[in-house]
Amino acid sequence: MSETSTQLYPPPAEMARTAHVPGFAAYQALVQEADADHQAFWGRLARDVLTWRTPFTQVLDESNAPFYRWFEGGTLNASHNCLDVNVERGLGDKTALIFEADDGTITRESYRQLLARVCRTANALRAMGVQKGDRVVIYMAMSIEGVATMQACARIGAIHSVVFGGFSAQALRDRIADTGASLVITADEQVRGGKRLPLKAIVDDALALGGCEAVRQVLMYTRTGGQVPFVPGRDVKMSELLPEQADTCEPEWVDAEHPLFLLYTSGSTGAPKGVQHSTGGYLLHAALTTRWTFDLRPEDVFWCTADIGWVTGHTYITYGPLALGATQVVFEGVPTYPDASRFWQMIHKHQVSIFYTAPTAIRSLIKACEAAPAQHPRHFDLSSLRILGSVGEPINPAAWTWYHEHVGGGRCPIVDTFWQTETGGHMITPLPGATPLVPGSCTLPFPGIAATIVDETGNELPWGQGGMLVVKRPWPSMIRTIWGNPERFKKSYFPEELGGTIYLAGDGAVRDEQTGYFTITGRIDDVLNVSGHRMGTMEIESALVAHTELVAEAAVVGRPDDTTGEAICAFVVLKRARPTGEEAQRIAKELRDWVAKEIGPIAKPKDIRFGDNLPKTRSGKIMRRLLRSVAAGQAITQDTSTLENPQILTQLAEVN
Ligand code: PRX
Numbered sequence: 001m002s003e004t005s006t007q008l009y010p011p012p013a014e015m016a017r018t019a020h021v022p023g024f025a026a027y028q029a030l031v032q033e034a035d036a037d038h039q040a041f042w043g044r045l046a047r048d049v050l051t052w053r054t055p056f057t058q059v060l061d062e063s064n065a066p067f068y069r070w071f072e073g074g075t076l077n078a079s080h081n082c083l084d085v086n087v088e089r090g091l092g093d094k095t096a097l098i099f100e101a102d103d104g105t106i107t108r109e110s111y112r113q114l115l116a117r118v119c120r121t122a123n124a125l126r127a128m129g130v131q132k133g134d135r136v137v138i139y140m141a142m143s144i145e146g147v148a149t150m151q152a153c154a155r156i157g158a159i160h161s162v163v164f165g166g167f168s169a170q171a172l173r174d175r176i177a178d179t180g181a182s183l184v185i186t187a188d189e190q191v192r193g194g195k196r197l198p199l200k201a202i203v204d205d206a207l208a209l210g211g212c213e214a215v216r217q218v219l220m221y222t223r224t225g226g227q228v229p230f231v232p233g234r235d236v237k238m239s240e241l242l243p244e245q246a247d248t249c250e251p252e253w254v255d256a257e258h259p260l261f262l263l264y265t266s267g268s269t270g271a272p273k274g275v276q277h278s279t280g281g282y283l284l285h286a287a288l289t290t291r292w293t294f295d296l297r298p299e300d301v302f303w304c305t306a307d308i309g310w311v312t313g314h315t316y317i318t319y320g321p322l323a324l325g326a327t328q329v330v331f332e333g334v335p336t337y338p339d340a341s342r343f344w345q346m347i348h349k350h351q352v353s354i355f356y357t358a359p360t361a362i363r364s365l366i367k368a369c370e371a372a373p374a375q376h377p378r379h380f381d382l383s384s385l386r387i388l389g390s391v392g393e394p395i396n397p398a399a400w401t402w403y404h405e406h407v408g409g410g411r412c413p414i415v416d417t418f419w420q421t422e423t424g425g426h427m428i429t430p431l432p433g434a435t436p437l438v439p440g441s442c443t444l445p446f447p448g449i450a451a452t453i454v455d456e457t458g459n460e461l462p463w464g465q466g467g468m469l470v471v472k473r474p475w476p477s478m479i480r481t482i483w484g485n486p487e488r489f490k491k492s493y494f495p496e497e498l499g500g501t502i503y504l505a506g507d508g509a510v511r512d513e514q515t516g517y518f519t520i521t522g523r524i525d526d527v528l529n530v531s532g533h534r535m536g537t538m539e540i541e542s543a544l545v546a547h548t549e550l551v552a553e554a555a556v557v558g559r560p561d562d563t564t565g566e567a568i569c570a571f572v573v574l575k576r577a578r579p580t581g582e583e584a585q586r587i588a589k590e591l592r593d594w595v596a597k598e599i600g601p602i603a604k605p606k607d608i609r610f611g612d613n614l615p616k617t618r619s620g621k622i623m624r625r626l627l628r629s630v631a632a633g634q635a636i637t638q639d640t641s642t643l644e645n646p647q648i649l650t651q652l653a654e655v656n
Pocket of ligand 1: 421
């Protein structure tokens with residue numbers, strides 16, 4: 001552990017007095033309330049935070065665990081909670097979204113305007129035949145329309161599944177096919193870093209790959225007006241359909257357990273899984289964590305830099321802040337365009353008070369601002385900031401300290417929020433008015449979240465001993481199932497070895513011996529975290545071996561990387577002789593481009609090493625442990641006596 005990681009940063013005195021959770025004793029009181037009566041705790045909050053059409057009659061039904069059901073009997077609508085309720089509260093003229101385009105153009109939309117837009121979109125979806133329970137795939141970039149489209153699906157009870165705009169046609173096809181979607185919503189193009197990138201053309205390619213026959217229509221938002229192919233009878237322009245629609249729309253009142261969305265994420269084996277979230281429980285935790293973790297106040301300007309293609313963009317853009325009537329910034333572009341001061345300029349321009357980003361963005365900005373000192377945050381007035389957040393991967397103490405000092409001016413607490421696509425919202429996180437901070441630690445569980453650390457047999461471990469992170473009690477925003485694969489849901493998250501009802505996060509963790517603070521030590525399965533993006537090694541291996549002309553065998557592992565956290569390293573055996581020199585570089589490039597085509601640019605391996613073979617045991621099993629050491633450039637200290645071909649390690653250590 002580095003030196004800085006032992007320093008304690010107490011909450012600012014003013015925040016400890018006035019925050020939603022004011023001081024550590026207030027945090028402890030909430031934890032005790034939840035421990036004393038878990039159901040009463042969540043029931044109280046569900047009544048306080050959400051607006052129900054019909055009240056629930058039971059908080060938690062555990063009769064079919066691990067298929068937990070929350071807020072039985074209750075009906076509500078997520079879009080009604082996020083929009084109508086705020087307009088009714090008198091926030092109609094308050095700015096809901098401040099959209100800043102890649103080129104700096106700013107568009108503001110009030111709650112009343114956003115409600116009207118969502119209603120028109122919802123009416124358009126109904127006019128296209130979309131009904132409650134139908135799946136709608138959204139393949140769009142950051143935009144007011146993207147957020148409104150998600151909300152419109154929620155309004156009519158359709159289940160959205162947003163696919164990140166960086167995924168390839170093949171990856172998009174797989175997701176459309178798995179959901180059985182009847183409609184795809186996209187844009188003509190997206191604009192990032194001064195470049196136009198295709199979206200609609202990729203949708204066309206995805207549909208042409210086959211397996212998406214349920215798709216009857218494609219709805220397209222015109223972002224750039226660029227030339228894109230148009231299929232008459234199938235494709236519809238938003239600009240033509242929306243103006244015809246009424247700007248009121250009766251919400252579809254759904255059961256609390258009605259699926260709100262599916263979001264695909266990577267596991268250690270098999271194809272990406274469609275994580276299914278509910279309406280009531282999910283929305284409760286989205287709103288509650290936004291309120292407590294970010295101490296959201298009516299006058300705040302909230303900015304979460306995530307993309308709506310990831311869970312962070314769902315919970316902390318589309319649902320949490322809107323459910324609380326917040327004003328938020330939505331940004332189309334990238335942090336380094338036109339230069340690395342973009343974030344600082346935007347924070348100042350929009351008077352952002354709560355800023356939530358990923359460690360990988362911070363690390364790349366540290367580098368860029370060191371290279372171009374005029375872009376350093378110290379040259380910008382960031383005095384509007386009061387709270388900073390971090391998400392997606394561990395934040396190393398050096399990046400934490402830079403963020404705290406240079407962005408937060410030494411006065412803003414950093415909430416290092418640990419959570420996952422499956423958890424729906426924050427699980428382990430400081431609360432800014434309550435929790436003393438330690439750089440590199442996500443500190444303590446959110447009230448009501450029974451996180452702990454166990455060994456392989458499910459025995460709880462004492463503080464100081466590393467093990468597997470689990471959650472002992474269900475919580476409202478937990479994953480409900482894997483779409484179409486309940487067996488995989490049970491096996492992945494509620495393994496029999498742990499008793500079948502305890503949630504296994506898939507991360508390793510350790511608690512500090514004195515404070516009990518959690519530090520996440522990284523995934524315990526074959527899932528990588530590259531720039532905060534989650535990827536399965538198996539997915540990348542499958543993409544590589546799908547190049548049947550070139551590749552005989554491939555193994556993918558992660559290695560530490562200063563900027564991206566982890567980097568992808570692929571070990572490849574070709575169907576031809578092992579290449580060297582320029583030929584090796586040429587083939588490596590071809591394979592990188594191939595993976596970008598199969599999955600998306602985010603899955604491109606940083607290193608590709610060629611070998612005559614892979615290190616295998618005598619029974620033919622690839623020894624990934626050894627490959628991880630080779631990839632990290634470490635000396636092999638592990639026992640290699642079971643290895644069939646130990647000399648292969650020297651060959652694989654050679655970098656092209
Ligand atoms: O390994 C943990 C890491 O990201 C994984 C979840 O990835 P995903 O489902 O894509 O969701 C990312 C956004 C919530 C976790 O299993 N992770 C996430 N947040 C943190 C983290 N690791 C350490 N510290 C965090 N704050």
